[in-house]
Amino acid sequence: MGPKIKFRKQKKYRSDVIATAQASGFILQFWNALLVGDDITVIGIIDDPEYAYLIDAIYDTSNIEEWKTFRFNYRGLRLWSLTYEQELTTPLHITAGRGFTECLRHLLVRGARVDLAPGGTTALHEACEECQPECAKLLLQYRAKANAANEDGQMPLHVCTELDSLECAKHLLAFGALINSQSLDENDTALHVAARRGLPDHVELYLRHGAALNLRNDEGNTPLNAACSQPQDRASLERYSRVCHMLVSAGADVEASDADNQTPLHMACKNVNPDVVDLLLQNKALVNEMDYGGEAPMHNILKVVAYKTDHEPERIVQALLNYGSIRVWPGALPKVLKYCCTSPRTIEVLFNAYDRLKITDAWVEAVPPEVFQKHRDFYESLFALSQTPRCLQHLARHRLRAFLEGRLHRVLPKLGLPTSLKNYIMLAFKDHMH
Structure with missing residues (x-):
């Protein structure tokens, strides 16, 4: 006999009622069906009055050793596997995050609580984070809160952090997500997040919906600062360049400095994006502005040349000099x-x-x-x-x-x-x- 599975049974609005059930065949089949999107099995089990409570059951995965034992005991039956890492999860979360729209629909039709957030995050957050637009749309149609905050103070728009999450963002905005809502912990807007992640299509979408260009987060960063300050590999340079072009064209302040008095130009030099440096200089960024550490953009680029030779750092040095940058003291040239x-x-x-x-x-x-x-x-x-x-x-x-x-x-x-x-x-x- 395997270990016990702990469920939190929801009775009306009393979320503190905990029911403990043996790891019976029906319960195992139910959770396995959720994991693989087997909607026929899901319907068959939750339509049984004895197991109807499983619609809003909360599974506790915090005891990782018990998880491991459970997986080992039932591996031969292929009823379960250690594939879901959230400590507290529900059927809605599992199906929404995995894109099992039909399973999700059956749960919602039968009254699953759409905004249940036992682990501090809703199923809508899960769908958006995992880039599952059809599930996100379905949850919104069942009145999921488009501006609900998770345990990190983020609304669903804030967790649209991948290129493939664009359709999720569109659905959220269509169902009333506030474009300039700020995360509770960092005061980021969705535009901050999209700029930091180098998501040009998201940035374009948010600008069309009136995103604030120069709103600052807790670090003093505007979305343009956020884009320039993000480390970028060679493959992502073009995406970040597009993001910055959109922001500047829309009127972003190229001289907005963060809490350390670092401007977008400082950070674009540090992260070695030549196209962004050219853009900022062409839009009158101050080439010799000093941060609180007494360093100008030229200092930032020279510090990282050795690590980013494939980013064409020479183009940045050339551009800075042509726009009147300070030069290195001759005695420091050997260094x-x-x-x-x-x-x-x-x-x-x-x-x-x-x-x-x-x-x-x-x-x-x-x-x-x-x-x-x-x-x-x-x-x-x-x-x-x-x-x-x-x-x-x-x-x-x-x-x-x-x-x-x-x-x-x-x-x-x-x-x-x-x-x-x-x-x-x-x-x-x-x-x-x-």
């Missing part, structure tokens, strides 16, 4: 070379912002032999400058850039220069130093 040497183009564009370079043996030692061999042509051209002054062409470029510092993007297009010359002045990459 920069040491930590950024795996990105030769970053070294090239940064060092081309100086009219002279005092190259010493310390510079050569800063580049590991394996890195030198991999980028031999470039580093040979760099170290050759220890015995040769910069060419006249470079010196002329440096002089013009110094004269137009901070105004290059406004003035250069008006000069009527050939494209190749404009690119040269804007520190186009040559993959060698001269």
Whole structure:
């Protein structure tokens, strides 16, 4: 005989009445039917008056050792498996989260309590979190509360965090979800969540429904700050770029700073998204704004070059310099070379912002032999400058850039220069130093 299963039996509105039932064949079949979406078995059991209470039964999975024993004892019968991790769960939660719409419908038709939340979350939260739009719609049709808060203070819109949850978000808004409702713990709006997760279609949807662009959460972040501050892998850069373009186009404040006085530009540099950096600079983000740690955007990008070489960090350094960013103190260049040497183009564009370079043996030692061999042509051209002054062409470029510092993007297009010359002045990459 297996261990006992603990259920909390709901009688009218008394949620504190607990019934303990033996692990009978009917109960096991019921829960197994829920797990696999067997609506015929579900109907057959809950239509039996003796087991009608199972519609709102609450299963307690907090005793993990009992779970393991139970799974082992009944493995041969294939009646149960340890697949559902929530400590307190109900038939509605299981069917809604797994997308078993017909099972869910049968439970609701027979009076299952749609907003029951024994583990602190409703079945609607579960459906949205697991990207089950048909189940979410069905629950809403049965008057599930679109703005119910879970134990973390999040409404269902706040748990629409995946690309595939878009239809869930649409259903929620259609059934009265408040677009600017803020989570109780973090004061996030749905737009904060969508921006942070890099969900462009969600952002577009929320903006159409009047989402507040510059509302701040507890960390002082607007949705634009939230998007820029989220770590991004190479594959997600384009999604975050689209999100930021939408927010800026809609009027987001590019200079809104968080609790540490970090602006979107600081964070876009830290997370190495070149397209977002270009967007922010084109929309007049301040290139030399300091955070409370005394660091400008240039400091943020140089700190992470070695870890994000595939994100094209050289493009960010180039853009910052062309918009008038502060440069590195010349005495610190060997240190920069040491930590950024795996990105030769970053070294090239940064060092081309100086009219002279005092190259010493310390510079050569800063580049590991394996890195030198991999980028031999470039580093040979760099170290050759220890015995040769910069060419006249470079010196002329440096002089013009110094004269137009901070105004290059406004003035250069008006000069009527050939494209190749404009690119040269804007520190186009040559993959060698001269």
